[in-house]
Each structure stands twice: as structure tokens, then as C-alpha cells.
Amino acid sequence: MTDNRQYIIQGIFLLVGIIFLVQLFAIQVVDKSYRDAAEHNIIQEVKEYPYRGIFYDRQGEIMVYNEPIFDLLVTPHEVKNLDTLAFCRLLNITKEDFEARMAAAKAYSEVKHSVFYKQIANREFANIQGKLDEFPGFTIQPRTVRAYSYPVMANALGFIAEISKEELARDSSKFYHQGDYIGKSGLEAYYEPWLRGKPGKKFKIRNVRGIELGSFKDGAYDTLAVPGENLTTTIDLELQRYGEKLMAGKAGSIIAIEPASGEILSIVSAPSYDPSLLSGRHFSENFERISRDTAKPLFNRPLMAAYRPGSIFKIAQALIALQEGVIKPYTRLECNTLLIGCHNHAGHPPGVAEDLIGAIKNSCNPYFYQVMRRMVMQGVADNPYEDSHIGLDKWRSYIDRLGFGRPLGIDLPGEKSGL
Secondary structure, three states: OHHHHHHHHHHHHHHHHHHHHHHHHHHHHHOHHHHHHHHHEEEEEEEEOOOOOOEEOOOOOEEEEEEEEEEEEEOHHHOOOOOHHHHHHHHOOOHHHHHHHHHHHHHHOOOOOEEEEEEEOHHHHHHHHOOHHHOOOEEEEEEEEEEEOOOOOHHHHOOEEEOOHHHHHHOOOOOOOOOOEEEOOHHHHHOHHHHOOEOEEEEEEEEOOOOEEEEHHHHOOOEOOEOOOOEEOOOOHHHHHHHHHHOOOOOEEEEEEOOOOOOEEEEEEEOOOOHHHHOOOOHHHHHHHHHHOOOOOOOOHHHHOOOOOHHHHHHHHHHHHHHHOOOOOOOOEEOOOOOOOOOOOOOOOOOOEEOHHHHHHOOOHHHHHHHHHHHHOOOOOOOHHHHHHHHHHHHHHHHHHOOOOOOOOOOOOOOOOOO
């Protein structure tokens, strides 16, 4: 019984194999139309890039959006009898440039398409599109680049660029592929997983000359691109533009914060650059030029620079002194300019004794110099050096508790602690 069952199973497999071979023979030998299609048509997988998320300010005004551009793809194996000179004239490139680009494409793959000429603008595309049928092996792929409503906030917005080999190697999810773009800095980098969207795929039938004949199986295997999520920031764009106007020709930073919520209304880094310079075909040369600028416009000063806190730090000093009980709100101390200079003579003349409110109002340096001495030298120890050491340690603990010396956790990469 077992032997009979074995013969039956073997017979079924043999019958299925014979049927498969007969159908394969009919398709490849008998059915001439299928054979012609296989010989003369190519099924090409085309990546459909999603729209990257748009940036808005707190009022709903667009800050960053997308503009359509086109990449010229090449499949080296399909390039036949190419009129190189005519092709170079069409793209306005030299023969040496053509040969270098073609060599790079062949090094990537002979049979897979890769980017030959990136980011063709609309006005150039109109001229190229009508003549591309004359050059087999070359196809057009739409995508987008970043565009900006105003030339402001470059460092905070950040920029996108082609993914590097190192970034590809670190991409454990295998989401990215060679030629993809990724957020490199600023908000573009921080919110990359949400902004990027998800690519789609389309399968096109093309003849050997690269002419599109239609969708494979009427698009049954196509997938739609999913747009990235939009980003509404806390920035007041009008205030941001005003801040950048104030800082024109200067070096430094401005940060305007909504006290009730901690929201950042404006974040200015100066000197800066026009963010559109790092978007488009001329990214490499513009980035190199900006990087070499001795004024360091790529240095995000609000997050990365360390500055003396200035007179605003007197508020923290006042809080600590009140907590320690070394002064009261009504404590009066003389504006003694022999101790340290006081620059606000318009607010009060030297020698006047101010209370705490007046000292804060007039930003009296000698007052807070004496307050600091009281905090440090409290007579806890007989040895003055030991006493000051204890006082400074206690003062530093207050500074730490107030949040100084710690990153705030802002949604921008590269933040330094400040102390």
C-alpha cells in the first residue's frame, strides 16, 4: 500500500512537470507575440519619490515647501549607438563629463538604472523631454527639492542632501538606497523619520529605445508614494525676519521665548546664509564655499556657542541670594564703583544705595558683586579659603537646580550645555 502511494505521488509530480514544460515551450517557441514582446520590451521598476513634509510657522504661513525637478537616469546596458556629441549638447556638458558620468553608472551596474544627471529644473526639462526618445537607455524620474518662502532661519531649518555611504551602512532598516536624500542638520534631520514619507513603485513597459508603452499589468503591482508629515513650528515668521534684520552684519544670536509655555518664537544665528543655496544642483560647490567662510555661517550660535550670560544672570543671582537669606528685597547696597564698574549711570549715579528691585531695574554691577561676596563668604568655616569653597559649591548647586549647564532638550541637533 505504501509503495502504491509513493508511485502515485511521483506520477503527480511527473505530470505537473510535463505540463509546465509544454506551457514553457508554447510561450517561448510557438507564441511569437510573447517572444517578440520579451525581446523588444523592458519592464522597468521606477521609484516614485514622496513629497517631503512642509514646514509652517505658528500662524500657518509656509516656511519650507517642495519644488518639482527631474533626474535623468541611465541603464548602461540599454545605451545603443549613442550620438555622444548631440547628447552632450542637449545637456550642455563636455564629452569628458559625459564619460565620467557613464563610467560611474557602469561601476554601479550595467543593467540597473542610476542617476546620470540630477536635478533638472522645469525650464531645462521642457527642452530635454522632447528629444530623449533619440537616446535609448535614458529615462526621466520626477522628484522634488526644498524651496523657501524667505531666506531666513537657515541653521535651524537645516538642509537635506544625498545620503552618504556611511549613513547607508548605519541604516539597519534598509529604508534608504543610493541616491536617496536625507535630512542632514536642523529640523530636517531631527524630524527625518516623519518628514520623509514612504516611496512608491511603478512598473513601466518600455521598448528598447526607452519609449514608455504603458504600465505593466495595468498597474496591478504599483504602489503609491505616501507623503511625509507636515511640521507646524512655534516660530513666528514675521518676528524671525525682524530678528535677522537686526542681526545683519553682526555676529551673535537672538532667541525669543514665550514665557508662559517655553515655546521658541524666534531663533536667529548670525552671520547666516540663504537656505536655498543648499538646495538644488549646485549644493556641493555652495556648501564648500559656505564651509570655508571665515565668519562660520554654518555654526549654529544659539545652540553651539558659549557666551557670558550678561546682566540677565542677575535675576538668577537674586533668587539664590534670597533663598540663602543673605539679602532681603529691601536690602540696600551702595553702587561702589571702586569694586567694579557700573555702566548704567543714566539709571542712577555712583554712590547711590539701591534695594534689590532698584538694582535689578538699573542693572547695578556693584550691588550684585557684593551679593555674590555675601553668598560665597558666609562665615561657615574659620579658614577664608575653605569658607569660600563651601560657598561656591552651594552656589553651584543652585545654578544646577535652575537648569544652567544642562542641555534643554530642544528638538534641534547639536545643542551644547553652555557651562
